[in-house]
Amino acid sequence: MNDTIPHLTADAAALLSEINKGRIRAIRSRRWVLYPRAKQALDRLETLLEHPKGTRMPSVAIYGDSGMGKTMIMKRFRDQHPPVFDRRSGVLKTPVLAMEMVSRPGERRFYGELLTQLGAPQAPRADIAQMEQAALRIMGAIGLQVLVIDEVHNILAGTYREQRIVLNTLRFLSNRLQMSLVCFGVNEAREAIGGDVQLARRFEQLTLSRWAANEQFETLVASILRNTPLRQPSVLTPKSLRRILQITDGITANIFHMLGSLAIEAIESGSEKITDNAVATWVPTFDTEAAIA
Numbered sequence: 001m002n003d004t005i006p007h008l009t010a011d012a013a014a015l016l017s018e019i020n021k022g023r024i025r026a027i028r029s030r031r032w033v034l035y036p037r038a039k040q041a042l043d044r045l046e047t048l049l050e051h052p053k054g055t056r057m058p059s060v061a062i063y064g065d066s067g068m069g070k071t072m073i074m075k076r077f078r079d080q081h082p083p084v085f086d087r088r089s090g091v092l093k094t095p096v097l098a099m100e101m102v103s104r105p106g107e108r109r110f111y112g113e114l115l116t117q118l119g120a121p122q123a124p125r126a127d128i129a130q131m132e133q134a135a136l137r138i139m140g141a142i143g144l145q146v147l148v149i150d151e152v153h154n155i156l157a158g159t160y161r162e163q164r165i166v167l168n169t170l171r172f173l174s175n176r177l178q179m180s181l182v183c184f185g186v187n188e189a190r191e192a193i194g195g196d197v198q199l200a201r202r203f204e205q206l207t208l209s210r211w212a213a214n215e216q217f218e219t220l221v222a223s224i225l226r227n228t229p230l231r232q233p234s235v236l237t238p239k240s241l242r243r244i245l246q247i248t249d250g251i252t253a254n255i256f257h258m259l260g261s262l263a264i265e266a267i268e269s270g271s272e273k274i275t276d277n278a279v280a281t282w283v284p285t286f287d288t289e290a291a292i293a
Contacts, residue, residue, distance in 0.1 A: 007233035008226055015229035020267050023229045027260050027267075030072070035223045036216060038073055041206055045077050045182060048146050049095060053178040056202060061152075061183045061193055064208030067253035070184040074098060074150055077182075083142075091141055098148040101185075105158040105166045111135055118142075139177055147173065148182040153189035167196035174202070210250030213242060217250075224256060225274070228263045232273035240279040247284050258282065 005013040015026050044060055051058055064070055081096040099117040102109045111131040115122050118138045123130070139147075149170075155163050174181055183193060183203070194200045211217045221241060225234050236244075248254035262274045262282060271278075 008229065012227050012229045016231060018229070023267055024264050026229060027263050031227060032072065032076055033223050033227045033256075035220045037208065037220075038069060038076070041073050041208075042077055042080075044204070044206065045146070048180040048182070049081070051180065055175070055178070057174055057178055057180045058204065059174065059181040059183070059202045060206060061185070061189065061203040062206045062208065063185060063187050063189055065210060065251065066186060067251040068208040068210070069252040070208060071150060074148055074182075074184050078148060081146075091143075094142040095145045096148060097139075097142075097144055097146075098150065100150045101152050101154040101166075103154055103157060104162075105155050106162050107165050107169060110166055110169060136173075136176060139173075139179075144177060144179055146180045146182055148184070150184045152183040153185040153192055155192040155195070156188060163192065163195050167193070167199055171196060171199045174199075208252075211245060211248075211252070211255065212250065213245055217241070217245060220252075220255065221259070224259050228259065230263055230266055230272050230274070232271070234266075234274035236274065236279065237276050240276045243279055247282070254284075258284065261285070 005016070008016075015023055018026070041062060048058060048060065062070055062073065075098070078096050078098045083092045083094040085091075086093045097117060099113055102113050107128050108131070111128065112122060114135050115131060115138075118135065120134060120138055126134075155166055158166065170181060173179070181202075183189065185192065187207075190205070193203060211220065218241060221236070221244065228234075244255065244258060248258055259274065262278050265278060265282075266272055266274055
């Protein structure tokens with residue numbers, strides 16, 4: 001089908017057989033769209049799985065404003081490496097585990113969330129040492145290679161002592177299990193990880209900067225349009241691209257929202273394409289400053 005509809009990917013072209021409500025539902029859903037910047041981040045994370053175990057495992061920290069696609073990249077990486085049942089050992093091997101840093105970090109709360117993500121029952125009266133040993137035992141058994149932590153900037157919500165304890169815990173887990181860490185957070189997360197100099201030295205930093213008027217931005221828009229099930233190709237002028245960038249403030253989530261909203265309008269109007277006039281007259285429903293905050 002994609003051979004006869006060159007402006008769409010195969011998956012997007014397949015959606016053209018849906019009724020309008022079905023296509024609109026697909027546009028409104030959280031879709032994965034591969035673009036160069038996301039591919040660069042995923043490729044770097046992939047190398048962590050290929051790294052031989054050692055005493056100082058490499059780690060990656062990915063920073064960016066809210067709405068820049070960090071969580072989508074995290075989920076994509078996790079979903080590409082799902083748990084696999086090992087028939088010989090009878091254990092569900094899990095190369096990648098993702099968790100979210102708790103809102104008020106502390107050693108007990110951190111281990112509690114980690115054990116929850118590991119699917120481990122927790123004794124109500126277990127002390128921190130017991131929780132730590134349970135986490136180590138399970139993570140070792142499942143062959144964990146990469147621990148992914150989203151919202152790592154939440155560490156800053158704790159006291160200085162609590163921050164130090166959590167950072168020491170991350171370094172301890174990486175050392176003991178010889179596994180890599182991947183941390184996602186807003187730009188302030190640099191300060192959080194920087195609280196432990198030894199830990200910070202292990203992290204390679206990747207920054208998801210806001211989009212600018214360049215070839216990368218044009219590629220992003222083209223990728224979104226190729227994944228949007230409209231019957232006609234949308235050809236936008238540089239003026240329209242500049243307006244998209246201006247309205248969205250270069251925030252990835254806002255760009256997806258704007259183009260998705262324009263695509264739904266194109267389906268409902270019957271034009272089946274996003275036009276320069278539609279871009280020029282579109283009124284945002286989001287508050288860019290609120291999205292950034």
